[in-house]
Amino acid sequence: MPAPKRVVTAASKQEAKQLARKNLWIVREVQIAAMDFHAVYITCLFSLIALTCAEPVKFADCGSAVGKVVIVDIKPCPTQPCQLHKGQSYAVNVTFNSLVESKTSTAIVHGLIAGIPIPFPIPIEDGCKSGIVCPIQKEQSYNYVNQLPVKTEYPSIKLIVEWELRDDTSKDLFCIKFPVQIVS
């Protein structure tokens, strides 16, 4: 049976054109909606990054004898030296490579005020409870993380924080120094 012939009239051509135009509009609207969504999404993503991302902090190595410091992050620390606001909490994240094996790791913190080291007891001294999987292996990368509150009773001063992580034999897996400013 022969296929029914389509009759192409001027009217049906006109209709087809109208339909194509309408379709184009729908496509455009969808595209615009997608762009809007993209803009919102990207803005949200960037603000989230700005709010939550840690900033690499300039630090001095004070003798990491049995380790190599890769990066030091403090959260939040948008400007350096880090401003520590009383009543807020701050997290430090030290990425380092261990050059030795060690069953234990112990963190020791000092505040250097006018060059004099003042011991600062931290609630969790055990590095193996601060993000590190013990025993520590040789040539392995680790992330030491700790969070501390800045109490209102601290004085508003500028000082240098010295943070060490010691191995079984009391040698430093890392020793870092960075300036901070305590502000009200």
Ligand SMILES: CC(C)CCC[C@@H](C)[C@H]1CC[C@H]2[C@@H]3CC=C4C[C@@H](O)CC[C@]4(C)[C@H]3CC[C@]12C
């Ligand atoms: C960047 C983040 C993770 C570090 C947070 C550690 C802060 C809160 C610690 C590290 C060393 C600490 C200081 C060490 C020594 C002293 C001297 C003491 O007479 C008053 C408190 C003061 C001034 C401490 C305030 C808190 C301090 C600055």
